[in-house]
Amino acid sequence: xxxxxxxxxxxxxxxxxxxxxxxxxxxxxxxxxxxxxxxxxxxxxxxxxxxxxxxxxxxxxxxxxxxxxxxxxxxxxxxxxxxxxxxxxxxxxxxxxxxxxxxxxxxxxxxxxxxxxxxxxxxxxxxxxxxxxxxxxxxxxxxxxxxxxxxxxxxxxxxxxxxxxxxxxxxxxxxxxxxxxxxxxxxxxxxxxxxxxxxxxxxxxxxxxxxxxxxxxxxxxxxxxxxxxxxxxxxxxxxxxxxxxxxxxxxxxxxxxxxxxxxxxxxxxxxxxxxxxxxxxxxxxxxxxxxxxxxxxxxxxxxxxxxxxxxxxxxxxxxxxxxxxxxxxxxxxxxxxxxxxxxxxxxxxxxxxxxxxxxxxxxxxxxxxxxxxxxxxxxxxxxxxxxxxxxxxxxxxxxxxxxxxxxxxxxxxxxxxxxxxxxxxxxxxxxxxxxxxx
Amino acid sequence: xxxxxxxxxxxxxxxxxxxxxxxxxxxxxxxxxxxxxxxxxxxxxxxxxxxxxxxxxxxxxxxxxxxxxxxxxxxxxxxxxxxxxxxxxxxxxxxxxxxxxxxxxxxxxxxxxxxxxxxxxxxxxxxxxxxxxxxxxxxxxxxxxxxxxxxxxxxxxxxxxxxxxxxxxxxxxxxxxxxxxxxxxxxxxxxxxxxxxxxxxxxxxxxxxxxxxxxxxxxxxxxxxxxxxxxxxxxxxxxxxxxxxxxxxxxxxxxxxxxxxxxxxxxxxxxxxxxxxxxxxxxxxxxxxxxxxxxxxxxxxxxxxxxxxxxxxxxxxxxxxxxxxxxxxxxxxxxxxxxxxxxxxxxxxxxxxxxxxx
Numbered sequence: 095x096x097x098x099x100x101x102x103x104x105x106x107x108x109x110x111x112x113x114x115x116x117x118x119x120x121x122x123x124x125x126x127x128x129x130x131x132x133x134x135x136x137x138x139x140x141x142x143x144x145x146x147x148x149x150x151x152x153x154x155x156x157x158x159x160x161x162x163x164x165x166x167x168x169x170x171x172x173x174x175x176x177x178x179x180x181x182x183x184x185x186x187x188x189x190x191x192x193x194x195x196x197x198x199x200x201x202x203x204x205x206x207x208x209x210x211x212x213x214x215x216x217x218x219x220x221x222x223x224x225x226x227x228x229x230x231x232x233x234x235x236x237x238x239x240x241x242x243x244x245x246x247x248x249x250x251x252x253x254x255x256x257x258x259x260x261x262x263x264x265x266x267x268x269x270x271x272x273x274x275x276x277x278x279x280x281x282x283x284x285x286x287x288x289x290x291x292x293x294x295x296x297x298x299x300x301x302x303x304x305x306x307x308x309x310x311x312x313x314x315x316x317x318x319x320x321x322x323x324x325x326x327x328x329x330x331x332x333x334x335x336x337x338x339x340x341x342x343x344x345x346x347x348x349x350x351x352x353x354x355x356x357x358x359x360x361x362x363x364x365x366x367x368x369x370x371x372x373x374x375x376x377x378x379x380x381x382x383x384x385x386x387x388x389x390x391x392x393x394x395x396x397x398x399x400x401x402x403x404x405x406x407x408x409x410x411x412x413x414x415x416x417x418x419x420x421x422x423x424x425x426x427x428x429x430x431x432x433x434x435x436x437x438x439x440x441x442x443x444x445x446x447x448x449x450x451x452x453x454x455x456x457x458x459x460x461x462x463x464x465x466x467x468x469x470x471x472x473x474x475x476x477x478x479x480x481x482x483x484x485x486x487x488x489x490x491x492x493x494x495x496x497x498x499x500x501x502x503x504x505x506x507x508x509x510x511x512x513x514x515x516x517x518x519x520x521x522x523x524x525x526x527x528x529x530x531x532x
Numbered sequence: 533x534x535x536x537x538x539x540x541x542x543x544x545x546x547x548x549x550x551x552x553x554x555x556x557x558x559x560x561x562x563x564x565x566x567x568x569x570x571x572x573x574x575x576x577x578x579x580x581x582x583x584x585x586x587x588x589x590x591x592x593x594x595x596x597x598x599x600x601x602x603x604x605x606x607x608x609x610x611x612x613x614x615x616x617x618x619x620x621x622x623x624x625x626x627x628x629x630x631x632x633x634x635x636x637x638x639x640x641x642x643x644x645x646x647x648x649x650x651x652x653x654x655x656x657x658x659x660x661x662x663x664x665x666x667x668x669x670x671x672x673x674x675x676x677x678x679x680x681x682x683x684x685x686x687x688x689x690x691x692x693x694x695x696x697x698x699x700x701x702x703x704x705x706x707x708x709x710x711x712x713x714x715x716x717x718x719x720x721x722x723x724x725x726x727x728x729x730x731x732x733x734x735x736x737x738x739x740x741x742x743x744x745x746x747x748x749x750x751x752x753x754x755x756x757x758x759x760x761x762x763x764x765x766x767x768x769x770x771x772x773x774x775x776x777x778x779x780x781x782x783x784x785x786x787x788x789x790x791x792x793x794x795x796x797x798x799x800x801x802x803x804x805x806x807x808x809x810x811x812x813x814x815x816x817x818x819x820x821x822x823x824x825x826x827x828x829x830x831x832x833x834x835x836x837x838x839x840x841x842x843x844x845x846x847x848x849x850x851x852x853x854x855x856x857x858x859x860x861x862x863x864x865x866x867x868x869x870x871x872x873x874x875x876x877x878x879x880x881x882x883x884x885x886x887x888x889x890x
Contacts, residue, residue, distance in 0.1 A: 128847035129854075137847075167830070167850040172791050173587065176784055177827060180583035198788050201694040205785030209708070221692065272681055274692035274788050298681070301790070519628060519688070520698045 118436035120156060120424060121186035122147055122417070124165040125178050125194055131302045132170050132327040134357040135409055139195065140165065141400030142413025145388050147421070148399075152391040156425050157434040162186045168199065175199035176206075183210060190442045191215055191420050197275040200233075207232040213443040215423075217416045218243075218351060218374040222278055225505075226513035227447065227475040228524045234446045236419050237468055237478045238374035240350065241508065244279035244322070245500040246481040247348045247372050248286050251320050253495075262291035265316065269309060269333060270324035272298040279324060279350070285508055303329025310336040323349040323371075330358035334366045344369040348483070355408035359486045367488040373408070375465040376415060377484040378491045380406035384414060384460030408491060411464065418459060419468070422451055446470065447530075449477055466497065472530035479505065535883040551729055568718055573711050581710035584824065589717040590778045591823045595803040595815035596728050597771030602801065603809035604732050605764035606744030607657050608665055611672030612772055613796035614653075618676060619646040619773025620780035620787045621686055624695045628688050635700045635707065639720075639777045646773025647766045649676075654765030658758055661747075673794050680789045696786035713782050720778070724771055729812050731767065740764050741810070772800075806864060808873025817872035825860070829853045 126140030127133060147163045155161060164185060166178035175196060183189045191213045194200045200220040207214050208231060215234045216224070222241040224233035251266070252258035268283060270276035280296065287294040295318055297309050303325060310333075313321060321342065325333050330353045337344055345368030349358070354371020356378070379385060385406040393402050404410055427437045427445030437445070449470045456462060468477040479502070483495035517524065535556050542548040552558045576585060598612050623642030627633050653672040657665050680686055680693065687693050700707040707716050731737050739760040742750035751757050780787030799822055807818020830853050837844050844852070868875050882889070 126846065128845070129850045133847075140846075165846040167846045169850060172784055172788070177583040177587075180579050181831075184579065197692065198694070198786075198790055201692070201696065201786035201788065202784045205696050205698070221694075273790055274694045277681075277692045300677075520696075522698075 118187045119160045119162045120436060121162045121164070121189055122420060123179075123182035123185070123189045123192060124163060125168050125175055125182075125192065125196075125199065126165055127168050127170045127195070129167060130169040130171075135327055135352065135355065136170070136195065137400065138355070138357070138404055138407055138409035139413040139416075141398075141404065142410035142415075143193070143417045144399045144413075145392050145405070145410075146384075146414040146417035148392045148397055149384075149388050150417075150421050152395075156421055157428055159424075159428075159434060159436055161421070168196065170196050170198075172196070172198040172202055176202050179203055179206070183212060187436070188212075188439060190424060190437065190439055191446070193217070193416055193420065195219070197221070197273065197278070201274060204230070204233060210439075211443075212439040213423075213446055215416065215420055215446065217419055218412065219275070222282070223509050223512035223516060225474065225476040225509050227471070227473050229513040229517045229522060230475065231525060231529075232443065234470070234475045234477075236446070236449070236470070236476070237415075237465065238351075238481065239476065240275075240278035240324075241282040241505055242476070242479050242500040243350050243372045243374060243481065244282045245286065245504060246483070246498050247322060247350075248283070248290070249498055249501070250348065250370070250372075250483045250495055252290070258290060264292045264320070265295060265318040266292050266320045266322060267295040267297055267313060267316070267318035268322045268324060269297045269299060269306075269313070270322075271303060271326045271329055272300050275326065275352075276324045279322075281512070282504070282508060283322075285504060289504070299325065299329060299333075301329075302327060304332055306332050306336050310340045310342070313337075313342055314340050319346065321347045323347055323353045325349070325353045325358075327357075331361045334359065334362045334369060338362070338365045345485075348372065351408075351412070354484065354491070355412075356404075356491070357409070364488045366486050369486045370483050370494065371486075371491075373482045373484045373491075373493070374412075375478070375480060375482070376408075376411045377482065377493055378406060378408045379411050379464050382406070382411075382460060382464050383462060384418075384464065385411075387460050388414070415461070415465060418461065419446075419449070422455075422459075423449060426450065447472060447475070472525070535880065535886070551733070565722070568722075569715070573714065576714075578710050581714050584827065585714050586710075586717055586783050587779075588819055588823050589714065589721050590775050590783055591800075591803065591819040592816045593717075593721045593724060593778070594772050594775035594800055595807060595819045596725055596812060597768045597775060598800045598804045599807070599810070599812065599815045600728060600732065600740070600771065601764050601768035602804050603811065603814070604737060604744060605740040605761060605768075607654070607761060607764060608662060608801075609669040609768075610666050610794070610797045610801065611650075611653055611669035611676075612800040613792040613794060614672040614676035615646045615650050615769040615772040616776030616779060616796060617680060617787075617789060617792035618649045618769075619643055619776030620792065621680055621695065622646060622773065623777035623781070624697060624787065625686065625688070627697050628695075635702055639774050642777045643770045643773040646776065647770040650765045650769025650772075651762055654762055654769075657761045657765065670794070670797075673797055676792070677789050692788075694786050694788040695780070697781050700781065707782070717778055717782060720774065724774070725812060728767075728771065732812070736760070736763060744810075802861070806861065806871055808871025808876075811871070811873035813876060814871050814873030817876070821864075821872065826853055826857055829856055 127136035144163055147161050151161050166182055168175040168178050189212055193215045194203050200216050203214055213232050217236045218238040220235050222239035224230035224235050252261050283294050299306055299309055323333055347369050349371035351374045359366040392398050423445035424437050424442050427441045431441045449468055451468045453467050466480045470477040479500040480497050482493050484491045485494040537554045601607050601609050619642040622645030623638045626641045627638040656668040660668055687695050707713055739755045742755050743760045803818035803822045806821050808814025833849050
């Protein structure tokens with residue numbers, strides 16, 4: 095009975111695709127924030143995202159299917175983001191995937207996506223527990239979450255101290271943006287502190303974070319061995335300036351990737367020398383092939399979205415990589431549902447759930463050295479748990495660590511536990527094996 | 533010619549005291565209700581429901597709440613965002629902690645939480661007035677921000693402080709589809725707007741207005757300022773609290789303190805000032821102005837630019853939208869300082885003489 099229904103549904107779906115194929119273009123909506131207090135970080139991301147999609151079109155689309163891109167400015171406002179989502183989701187034949195680029199909007203859309211059957215990619219941000227695909231069917235925090243970032247930073251500090259056991263009795267302070275975004279890593283850091291025995295000090299900074307005198311006074315009083323910076327936009331440069339004023343050594347500071355890009359340190363310049371940040375796979379990659387391709391095939395033709403000199407910077411690469419993952423998911427879906435055909439959001443979701451980007455494919459896409467292979471599954475929507483640390487030398491970001499892997503022993507139980515709590519609150523049944531095939 | 537009360541004689545006190553004494557007004561309201569409840573749901577698209585109508589209905593509700601406090605009782609408040617947050621988190625807690633909690637009691641209980649919170653932060657109004665009170669109510673805003681970010685119990689130990697609910701239903705009817713959500717918000721709005729309208733026409737409403745117009749004189753004629761002010765805070769924050777619950781769980785889907793920031797308080801206050809202080813109708817106009825106009829501008833500007841084959845960037849549109857919106861606010865306040873509701877009543881006055889103005 096069930097099988098017959100399934101077969102029937104597939105047939106109908108195939109007919110529907112056959113009817114709509116050829117004519118349609120694949121629509122990728124964008125929800126950037128090019129205005130507002132976080133614009134310095136939002137703009138390069140959005141430029142990278144749109145440039146990469148243009149590059150795909152310049153190369154002939156996804157197996158021939160061209161891409162349409164349309165933006166709707168959210169200004170990082172959740173209510174506006176929801177409106178944008180509603181506005182774009184039905185345009186150009188239906189949105190393929192949304193990348194909300196804001197923790198608040200991610201939380202709101204997580205409740206809407208299952209009903210609309212549109213996947214969400216939150217590459218490196220969003221809610222960490224959504225890595226559990228058995229509960230979060232439509233969320234894909236591909237290649238990184240805040241928990242992963244926090245775990246890698248703790249490991250990097252451990253390595254620097256000469257072993258994880260040396261962290262016992264150390265004091266680590268978390269200076270964070272007081273919002274769902276900034277609070278995400280706390281759960282993992284507390285878990286780690288229980289295991290390793292370091293003391294965790296939580297220092298919230300009220301958004302947008304231009305006033306941090308009190309916070310750094312606390313830092314001066316308690317003298318933590320390390321400071322983790324979970325800041326954003328103007329908060330980052332302020333924190334670094336305050337650290338400089340307080341005399342806190344910058345090389346003992348570790349930032350998340352939102353605190354580890356050019357706009358964050360540019361204003362501080364030499365003062366931020368030695369400051370570290372976790373790079374979710376990539377850093378600034380001006381030498382990579384994909385950047386050269388974008389320069390040659392998009393910017394040289396006068397179609398570039400942003401200033402040419404920003405191409406290849408950290409957040410620009412983040413946007414490009416996010417776009418690449420979105421496109422490759424569709425390409426993967428085409429392998430199953432028909433090459434060179436338009437993919438519905440539901441079909442694309444299958445693609446994201448079964449991503450298999452090996453090194454060869456990444457090299458071909460121009461991402462050699464930029465990132466490591468990713469493969470997702472029904473249970474694992476994260477796909478890869480590697481990251482690196484890069485350090486600001488006063489002029490540019492340079493990698494100062496090898497690839498590091500987040501500890502599955504820590505991450506997995508925490509993800510499962512939190513996802514289970516979410517499922518219980520929402521009275522969701524975990525997906526069964528049949529659902530995984532669909 | 534059409535709109536005049538000639539020949540409509542009131543023979544009972546009841547008829548004389550009804551909300552809309554003129555038959556044409558009653559017909560108009562009936563038509564508006566018919567439009568909102570029947571025609572709109574039949575015609576509106578998913579986008580209209582989810583991005584336009586639902587936020588408009590919820591914001592109108594909140595604006596009615598703010599109008600009772602600011603417009604009728606004259607207590608300027610910048611804590612409306614906080615009252616919304618308390619309503620939303622209150623409803624969330626009742627919803628999550630009590631199994632099979634139906635949504636209406638949860639919202640009402642959330643509203644009661646907001647009411648208690650509102651009375652508490654309304655206490656300074658007994659001593660301070662005017663702009664000073666606005667500053668004092670800001671405390672509510674900062675306190676609620678702090679409370680929902682720091683007290684883990686209130687967010688059910690959610691890691692990020694963001695909360696959401698699912699499985700909302702009224703008498704077994706799930707509130708899942710766009711139309712159900714819209715109708716649900718609209719029903720609440722209609723009922724509460726009717727209650728509010730009657731409340732401001734009653735003895736207590738007149739007490740509020742007396743306090744607003746001159747509190748010393750009001751006290752002299754026997755109105756207790758404490759009672760009048762605190763009831764205004766209570767009723768207002770109750771309504772705002774319900775709107776907060778709806779905003780978080782029906783519109784956004786997930787609530788976080790940032791959704792109820794001081795920004796929201798300002799927007800609500802602007803709604804009431806632009807719509808018309810001391811007018812239930814004005815609350816609707818104000819909500820429409822603040823909620824719908826930016827979205828309309830945002831969609832209309834690219835089209836307009838397209839006519840002249842100019843391409844504006846996303847950021848450009850967004851900046852232009854802010855500038856035009858700001859200019860319109862200033863323009864409206866200069867042209868009609870009493871708000872859009874005043875334009876409405878002027879229009880009605882003109883209509884009585886139409887087409888033979890003397």
